[in-house]
Amino acid sequence: MNYNKKFLGMLILSLLSFGGLAQLSTPPGGGSQRSYVRQHIGGVGKVAIEYSSPGARGRTIFGGVVPYGFNNLGFGTSSAENPSPWRAGADQNTTFHFSHDVMIGGKALKAGKYGFFVAPSQEGAWTVIFSRDNNHWGSFFYDEKNDALRVEVAAEDASFHEWLTYEFIDRQNTSTTVALIWGDKKLPIKIELKDPVKAHMKALTAELNNQPGFTYQNYGAAARYASSVGEHDQAIKWSDLAINAPFFGQKNFGTMQTKAGVLTAAGKTDEAIAVMDEAMKLPGATAGAIHQYGRQLITAGKKDKALEVFKYNQKTNNGAWPTNYGLARGYSAVGNYKQAIKYLKLAKANVPAGDTVNGPLIDQNIAKLEKGEDIN
Known part of the structure; x- marks a missing residue:
């Protein structure tokens, strides 16, 4: 019996030491709900952020609840000699997870999961830190030696936000910008696929x-x-x-x-x-597909080949729309305006029913050819 009690005590201590006891679903302390946001970059890269979101509750945030710079938190390894940045949230430290290598502030950061910390500044840029330590409570055990990346980011004024929020405010094919927003400040951080x-x-x-x-x-x-x-x-x-x-x-x-x-x-x-x-x-x-190919050849400067393609299209498809129009373009491209006018007139005779655009355009192109102007 004594042996069982001793074993049970050791087991409980072990579980406590390694965080093995299941957490109860009680409300978070201070009302700081755990939050999670994720954004794709161009359909390939992914950025995921997990954080606890405290409320302002009428308090002064930066320079008040969150002191400027690095500070002695009076616990863990934080001290006057080894001051800590802000955890950029509440409770468990904020984390960023990148699926691919990225660039932040012109500096490279490998794919992976990072603890995220910020040192706000009363004037000038704020220091943003991505740490290889990604499983700490707050920043009480922050160690500069584990920094994977530090960059300076300019904060901006913002409309008041009661709850600390991470929001993706810009989304491009190769980049995204996430903003930390709380109180009356916004810290936008651009993240680019490397x-x-x-x-x-x-x-x-x-x-x-x-x-x-x-x-x-x-x-x-x-x-x-x-x-x-x-x-x-x-x-x-x-x-x-x-x-x-x-x-x-x-x-x-x-x-x-x-x-x-x-x-x-x-x-x-x-x-x-x-x-x-x-x-x-x-x-x-189709006649339309071949016609477009002929026009691409004209654009590429392959005028003789384009005329050959338009001739093939007109013959193979028995003058169906828009083969005569294409042949007119082909003759115009090689400078044979007389033949181009001939085929434009044929094209006008078989403009599809309900097409109110090409008839007037053909008349305009005939007028251009009569003045010696190319229609392509």
Whole structure:
């Protein structure tokens, strides 16, 4: 019996020491509710903040409840020789969790979970601290040696906030700004993905290696993104898989047009044109789609090739709208205004019913051609 009591006592002490006893759902002391906010950055990065939210309750906050600078808290390791910043909340210290490497105030911070502390200033910028210590009660045991990052941030005046709040006040594709708001002050902290292209490419690769990777549409979308950010080799590989992958690859106008687009972006113009020559004969190659391709060639300075494409479109689709209009653009691009006027007149005769825009535009373009002006 004595042995059992001794064992039970040791067990209770052990649980108390390591926080093993379950917490009861009693109201938080001082009314400081535990709060949690999270925000994506560009669909890839995530920022999560957990904090306790005290109320102002008629008190002066900064310079009152929260002293300026670093202070001796009179407990733990905090002392006059080792003063502590503010816990940036109440009770358990505030934490930030970053899913990816970020930049804050022009300085890099690795992905991970950090304790968050602030040293307010009566004048000038406030000191913001991200600490590797992320599981302390308040800042009584704050140690500067565990700082992962310190930056200076300018505080701003704000409309009165009763409850301490963290709010994401700006959201961009590669960054977000979170503001600590309490009383009449706001502390905005801009958080940027350190390498957004790398983050997105890594995410796309992981997704394509899973269930989303079993459709040619997703490989095409990934190829277009990779091309847009200069990852040309990967873009070409993904565009090939959209066409040729076993079971789900499809060779149609859309997938071939995607491949031609990424080849063009990679400087492989001749290869892109060869791909589009084949694409125009595939399913999905509508008169409208081929017409738009011809216009892209004019914009790229490939005027003779554009005329060739417009001729093919007009012949293959028997003069259906907008093939005659395209042929007029093609002849105009190479300076043959007489032929361009001829095909504009044919185009006007088959403007779709209910289209009130193209008829007047055709008349305007005929007038321009008669004055010797290009219509492209």
